[in-house]
Amino acid sequence: MPSKPAPIKKAAGKEPAKKQEAAPEPAPEAAPEPAPAEAAPEAAPAEAEAAPAEAAPAEGEAPAAPPAEEPKPPTPPPADASLCSSHAANNNANAYLTSAEAAEAAPEEPKPPTPPPPPPKEPTSAPLDLFVEDKNDTSVSIIWSQPEIVGHTGLDGYTIEVCKDGTEDWKAVNEELQKSCRYVIKNQTTGDRLKIRVVAVNAGGRSPPVALLEAVLVKEVADRPKVRLPRFLRQRYVANVGAKINLTIPFTGKPKPVVTWTKNGQPLDTKRVNIRSSDRDSILFIRTAEREDSGVYEMCVKVxxxxxxxxxxxxxxxxxxxxxxxKIVDTWGFNVALEWTPPTDNGNTEITGYTIQKADKKTGDWFTVLEHYHRLNATISDLIMGNTYKFKVFSENKCGISEDATIAKEEAKILKTGIEYKPPEYKEHDFSEPPKFTTNLTDRATTVGYSTKLLCSVRGSPKPKVQWMKNQMIIGDDPKYRQICVQGICSLEIRRPGNFDGGVYSCKAKNDHGEATVSCKLEVKRKFLSF
Structure with missing residues (x-):
């Protein structure tokens, strides 16, 4: 048995030392999995309580050399070395058994899926719409649009490069990447012609460049060109075939701008259209307009x-x-239904309506029944029974009505039917009434020798008989008086009245239903002579 205790509180990093110490005992030589390292700390508290004195040396020997190296000489054991050695051997054996059981019981953890490789980094597409915004004697301002395709790598900024015209020595003018789509190229020499291009930059590298079509002259423009299009030309200008076209479009700019015209994006036909330009305006002139002259004309002034x-x-x-x-679609009663199709030639403008005419076969005279009619079908009514009709239709547009009309091939015959007309019975109104004066006579005054006239009006049915009276005496046919009664207006003219012609005059109207009388007073004043 080795004299040193095995480290138990350490994880998988200490397991090579345990295998070296436990070699004399029969045990499997398979390397312990990470799971035994989890089981080892569980047994550590129990051993720490049983032998606290031995735990410190074990921890102190934790940085043991790997098995391949020569072991260091052991530290001299304490006084109770034999007791510590026995305890350490027991703890080592228990820890090894616990690790082996845990290794057999713990299932293998599934390996995480391998992440896909990152997509390759690619540069963006070329920037768009590069043109000069402004310039002066020492600088040029340019603007552009960001690339159409940026990609997943993103866009870090732009590099602006310039070189003199006639060379290919491109140099960047911005030290740091330009974030916005506008840049002012400063500190240039007046009169130089510069070629300018812009490159987009990201992690994938540089994009294809976008360059100006022509070199830029570093020189301030005195007056930028501007077209002053008249208001009536901002909308569609309409003229009739054969008309004379003479349009004047003013403009400004210094020095004198170069004026160019195009029609539908193509150069003008000088045989049809004449252009005359001065320092201030340009005139588009067409002597006799034809439909082929229609189109979009574009004027460009350049300085x-x-x-x-x-x-x-x-x-x-x-x-x-x-x-x-x-064509005639149907005929019933006194009605005819018509249908027609739009003209093949609308006169280069929209159709605004139609005019429908009819003609009786007997007379052959055409009469208009509908004007400015917008639909493509119509019903013609109030036709005469027993007649046969023809129909024709004209087209209309802004210029007027078509010169020719299309006549329906069919004819419409209005058949006779057994219809008996019974006029309604009306009760005659009784208009008879007794005489009634609507305007009365008024008192008058006159001077001797000056004729005067009395007026009144009367109505009645039948027409009343009128009589004039003076002081209740019928005047009759006295030539001094002139009696007139027209349309109920009655007048009595007294010719050169004398002093005895004054009095009360009356007008009496009488018919079968009654009579009425009105009166007035006439005063004849004496004529005074001045001496």
């Missing part, structure tokens, strides 16, 4: 590296063609 663009939509329209087909 060095700066430009401005404006677009206008030109639409050339004309009268539409007639509907493709017209």
């Amino acid at each position: 060095e590296d700066f430009d401005d663009k404006a677009s206008l939509i030109l639409q050339i329209v004309e009268l539409p063609g007639p509907p493709a087909s017209v």
